[in-house]
Amino acid sequence: MSSLLDLTPVIPVVVIDDADTAVPLARALVAGGLPVIEVTLRTPAAREAIARIAAEVPEATVGAGTIRTSADISASVAAGARFLVSPGTTLSLVEALDASGIPYLPGAATVSEAMALAERGVKELKFFPAEAAGGVPYVKALSGPLPDVRFCPTGGIRADTAAGYLALPNVGCVGGTWLTPADALAAGDWGRVEKLASEAAALR
């Protein structure tokens, strides 16, 4: 897989309560032009959702988000996750992410956290929580001292704020939940998800 940051302008972050929605949801995102999908491990249905997308939607590249422990990593890899995303990074977590053998985006929100990861050679990071931690001006400021570190800002980003991040040289893509509103998922409104995805796919 080429760099996760270069596959797509937007990584949909999805919270799946009912594993039966996973496949139609993934198909709608792929149809809209967003084939890289992060399923958060925030719900009991998450692992089953990852497994179903991996098995039934080959056009999608499904990964696991909310990775906090090495147990999360092994469960996600066993389910079929092809990449891993964490909201923050501890030393033991980055060691386990390294050992997973699949691409990962470790979370960082400060200059020191980004420097600690860059020291290890990890230079593609999730910037989380993007809007709360300083938004576009903060990510822009990081590009001066850390020009070789690139980010996937995530957290509070919406359709009308994504482009500001994507215009920065140190941003490869952004992530967010705005493409998969909970009410659209509950209603099975896949047409709405596909439309939101296609608008996001056109951002860059």
Ligand SMILES: O=C(O)C(=O)C[C@H](O)[C@H](O)COP(=O)(O)O
């Ligand atoms: O669950 C995770 O792994 C997280 O780190 C947090 C999510 O990436 C953000 O919460 C995205 O959600 P929005 O802010 O609604 O776009």
